[in-house]
Structure formats: C-alpha cells, structure tokens
Amino acid sequence: MATHHYSRRTFLRGAGVVMALPWLESRCVWGDEPGKARPASEAPVRLAVLFSGNGFHSKEWWARGEGKAMELGKVLAPLQDFRERMLFVRGLFHAEARKGNIHSSQTGNILSGAPIASGGDIRSGTSFDQLLAQTYGRSTRVPSLVLGCERSNPAVHKNYSMLYSSHISWSSPTTPTPLELYPALAFDRLFKDESTPGDRSVLDAVMNDARDLRRGISTSDQRKLDEYLDSVRDVETRIENAGKRGELQGWRPTLDKPNIQRPADGIPQDIAEHMHIMCDLMVLGFQTDATRITTLKLNNDHSALRFPNLPSVQQVGHGIDYMIHHLLSHSDGQDWMKVNQFFMEQTAYVARRLDAIQEGPRTLLDNTMLMHCSSMMAGARHDNDQLPVIVLGGGGGRIKGGRVLDYKDKPERQLCRLFMSMMDKMDVRPKSFGDAKMALEDL
Incomplete structure (x- = not known):
C-alpha cells in the first residue's frame, strides 16, 4: 500500500494547534516530496459510514433502473439528486447476525460479519473501518473519527450485551471504538494537539501561518483557502452557539426553575442540529485530510431517540416524540416514513457538502465512498436475510454509480464481500475478511 507523506506545507500551525490543509493546486499537500506533487486524480480516497438503527419502512426501501432513469422508493426520496452517483446494493447479509435474531446480535458485527458472544460477554470482530484505520490511517493525524448521536447502552437484552447495538466500529474483537458524542471534543481532536477544551479559537491560533501561506499560492488557491477557513470558523461558531443554548453538553432547562428532571449529560436537545454538526465535522475532517475514515452512528439499534423536530x-399538532424510535419501527405508518427520510436527509446533506468541494478535476464526493446501512431491513420483523445498503460517491474514480446490484438469489452474498471491495479501492487487500473470501467483482 502506498502511503502519502506529509510535505512541509501540509499543516497550518499555531500555539498548541495543528490544522491540516485542503487540497491546493499550487502546493504539495499529498505529494511524496515538496515540489513533486501527485496528480490531482491521486487525491486520497475517503470512507464514510453512516448507520441508522431498526431498519426502514418494509415496502419503501427499493430502487429500479439505472442512472437518471433510476426510480427510488419513498425512503430514498431525499437522495433523488444523487441517483447517478449511487449504488443500491440488494441481497447481501451476515450469516452470523441471523443466529440471535435480536437487535444486539444483528448490530455488533454489522461492519465485520464476525460471530457475536452471548451471555453478556463482549466479543465481536475488528470492523473494516478500523482495519483501514490501522493501515491507510497512518497517513493522517487522526486514523479514524468515530462519531455518535446517541450514547451507548451497557445493559443486557435477551442474553446479548446492548453494547453491541450501541457500537458499529470495533478496534479489536473485544474493544468497541469509543464514540465521540460531543461535537466540540470531536472538533478538538481534529485540530488541537490534545483533546482538551480551550477558550482560544483554532482559527485564531493558525492565522499568522495562514497569512504567510497565502502570499505564496495562486489566486484560485487563495479563494479555496479563504473558503476553507470560513468553513472552519462556521463550525466553531455553531458549536459555540449550540453550547450556549445547552444543547451539546447535556440538556438544560429554559425555565428559571426546571419543571422536569434534568437528563444525563451528552444527550443533545436539538437532534437535527447535533446530526448536522457531526456531518459537518465529517466533511471538514475529509476536506483537511485530518482523517480519511469516519463512522457516524446516527442512533443505536433498539434506539430510544425521539423526533420532536x-x-x-x-x-396532528405534535412532533414525532410520542414514541421512541424502536417502538415506532414496529409500524409502517406515515410517521415512521418521515423518520426514515430524516435519516436519509443526513446522508444527502453529507453528499451535497462533499460534492461542493473541488479537488482538482474531481469533487470530494468523487473521492469518497459514502455508505449508509442498517442492521435489519424492517424493524417490525427484525428481518436481516438481506440488509439495506447504499453507497454514494466515486471512490477516487474507481466506482461507477447509477446502478442496482442485486445478489438476492446468488450463493456468495456475504456483506463482507462488499467491505473487501471497498477496502480494495483504498489499496488495502486482505485475503479474506469476516466470512468472505473474495471481493464483489461488480463494484
């Protein structure tokens, strides 16, 4: 595997702060040596995995046709503009996940396909994002960014630890990768030397270095640098404002005296804003090359989230907060559809942001594999004989979108075959992974 070495101008530096640069045509950011930049087509490939628990509407997760003519089920309606950049993958599954037939046993191995230990024990398998982080992640300051919007649940449900339903990323078979629920701390991890909160703006700390750099780059790169710095400032400001409202460090009442019990720290009051900030951090991490691998768990399987937004x-006249996500998933009502589409809107939001960032002849979306998955097809049935999976983006020009890949009636339909194909696009090629011995040729 070829790694990208840092050039002298890969980072902007300030007191206690190191901030990676975006792609610049007049500077060697991802080149092997200063002055010997790689072609723009060799910008690094990124992996982003979004997960939402409890499956989808049983009759509206489907796609037919190709390219612009592709028809989408109602769940996927928010992705209408990305049909030509999307792979709809049907029929893949994990054999090991079918043994427990409960949320935890179907989620803890969603990215590994490994056997799951029961009886309250914790043992799964290293997930493919972390296998990439152990190799491809050596080229970045942050090997992988693992984000979540719902805290983990340490309970046991029907003989399986609920930690399985709370974590999709695993650093080892016995170690779920810690989730970062706080946007401010995720931001610090990307841009500060230590993950400790501070009062000083990251942007202020590196501004002198940015001014020096600006004098030696082209006019188009100056515009790109300015846009990038503006996006950093925007995320900083939004995190600061959300923190003042009490939305990101635990619930805080808006009354002089609370009339309900204060919930636990870390659960945001505004779930839509929380998700959007996490999506923005994902994009910013890729844009700066601070990380190339990110997972975002929008909610747990067996989720207790509500959606008053x-x-x-x-x-009528109420938000969808009369029932937790898990119980809502046991119906195919109109509110369940709205929640499904809300999750798909997060993927569309990430795709739109990535596609607006130019990296040479391609966009950041062209250089990314953006996957959205769940651990079951329909929550009412816990049906995981085939799993809902879509992939957006070009994988560095190695993936052709606008297609439906159907493996439902094929003998070798392990989901791990898809993971092997995605790892191959990032030049990581294990001989086997999980229960798969070969990659999907169609990808």
Missing part, C-alpha cells in the same frame, strides 16, 4: 402526520 419532525411534525407528526398521525398526531
């Missing part, structure tokens, strides 16, 4: 169709 979404107007209810079934209970």
Whole structure:
C-alpha cells in the first residue's frame, strides 16, 4: 500500500494547534516530496459510514433502473439528486447476525460479519473501518473519527450485551471504538494537539501561518483557502452557539426553575442540529485530510431517540416524540416514513457538502465512498436475510454509480464481500475478511 507523506506545507500551525490543509493546486499537500506533487486524480480516497438503527419502512426501501432513469422508493426520496452517483446494493447479509435474531446480535458485527458472544460477554470482530484505520490511517493525524448521536447502552437484552447495538466500529474483537458524542471534543481532536477544551479559537491560533501561506499560492488557491477557513470558523461558531443554548453538553432547562428532571449529560436537545454538526465535522475532517475514515452512528439499534423536530402526520399538532424510535419501527405508518427520510436527509446533506468541494478535476464526493446501512431491513420483523445498503460517491474514480446490484438469489452474498471491495479501492487487500473470501467483482 502506498502511503502519502506529509510535505512541509501540509499543516497550518499555531500555539498548541495543528490544522491540516485542503487540497491546493499550487502546493504539495499529498505529494511524496515538496515540489513533486501527485496528480490531482491521486487525491486520497475517503470512507464514510453512516448507520441508522431498526431498519426502514418494509415496502419503501427499493430502487429500479439505472442512472437518471433510476426510480427510488419513498425512503430514498431525499437522495433523488444523487441517483447517478449511487449504488443500491440488494441481497447481501451476515450469516452470523441471523443466529440471535435480536437487535444486539444483528448490530455488533454489522461492519465485520464476525460471530457475536452471548451471555453478556463482549466479543465481536475488528470492523473494516478500523482495519483501514490501522493501515491507510497512518497517513493522517487522526486514523479514524468515530462519531455518535446517541450514547451507548451497557445493559443486557435477551442474553446479548446492548453494547453491541450501541457500537458499529470495533478496534479489536473485544474493544468497541469509543464514540465521540460531543461535537466540540470531536472538533478538538481534529485540530488541537490534545483533546482538551480551550477558550482560544483554532482559527485564531493558525492565522499568522495562514497569512504567510497565502502570499505564496495562486489566486484560485487563495479563494479555496479563504473558503476553507470560513468553513472552519462556521463550525466553531455553531458549536459555540449550540453550547450556549445547552444543547451539546447535556440538556438544560429554559425555565428559571426546571419543571422536569434534568437528563444525563451528552444527550443533545436539538437532534437535527447535533446530526448536522457531526456531518459537518465529517466533511471538514475529509476536506483537511485530518482523517480519511469516519463512522457516524446516527442512533443505536433498539434506539430510544425521539423526533420532536419532525411534525407528526398521525398526531396532528405534535412532533414525532410520542414514541421512541424502536417502538415506532414496529409500524409502517406515515410517521415512521418521515423518520426514515430524516435519516436519509443526513446522508444527502453529507453528499451535497462533499460534492461542493473541488479537488482538482474531481469533487470530494468523487473521492469518497459514502455508505449508509442498517442492521435489519424492517424493524417490525427484525428481518436481516438481506440488509439495506447504499453507497454514494466515486471512490477516487474507481466506482461507477447509477446502478442496482442485486445478489438476492446468488450463493456468495456475504456483506463482507462488499467491505473487501471497498477496502480494495483504498489499496488495502486482505485475503479474506469476516466470512468472505473474495471481493464483489461488480463494484
């Protein structure tokens, strides 16, 4: 595997702060040596995995046709603009995940396909994002960024630890990769030497170095640098404002005296804003090359999230907060559809942001593999004989979108075959992974 070495101008530096640069045509950011930049087509490939628990509407997760003519089920409606950049993958599954038939046993190995230990023990398998982080991640300051919007659950449910349903990324078979629920701390990890909160703006700390760099780059790169610095400032400001509202460090009442019990720290009050900031951090991490591998767990399997931000169709005048996500998944009502589409909107949001960032002849979306998956097809049935999976982006020009790949009636339909194919696009080629011995040729 070829790694990208840092050039002298890969980072902007300040007191206690190191901030990676975006792609610049007039500077060697991802080249082997200063003055010997790699072609723009060799910008690094990124992996982003978004997960939402409890499956989707049983009758509206589907796609037919190709390219612009591709038709999408209602769940996928938010991705209408990305049909030509999307792979709809049907029929893949994990054999090991079918043994427990409960949320935890179906989620803890979603990115590994490994056997799951029962009886409250913790043993799964190293997930493919972390296998990439152990190799491809050596080229970045942060090997992988693992984000979440719902805290982990340490309980046991029907003989399986709920830690399985709370974690999709595993650093080793016995170690779930810690989730970062706090956007501010995730931001610090990307841009500060230590993950400790500070009062000084990251942007202020590196501004002198940025001014020096600006004098030696082209006019188009100056515009790109300015846009990048503006995006950093925007995320800083939004995190600061959300923190003042009490949304990111635990719930805080808006009354002089609370009339309900204060919830635990770390659960945001505004779930839509929380998810959007996490999505922005994912994009910013890729844009700066601070990391090339990110997982974002939008919620747990067996999730307790509610959605007061979404107007209810079934209970007019109310938000969809009358029932937790897990129980709502046991129906195919209109509110369940709205929640499904809300999750797909997060993927569309990331795709739109990535596609707006130019990296030479390609966009950042062209250089990314953006996967959205769940651990079951329909929550009402816990159906995981085939798993819902879509992949957006070009994988560095190695993936052709606008297609439906159907493996439902094929004998070798391990989901781990897809993971092997995705690892191959990042020049990591294990002889086997999970229960798969070969990659998918169609990718």
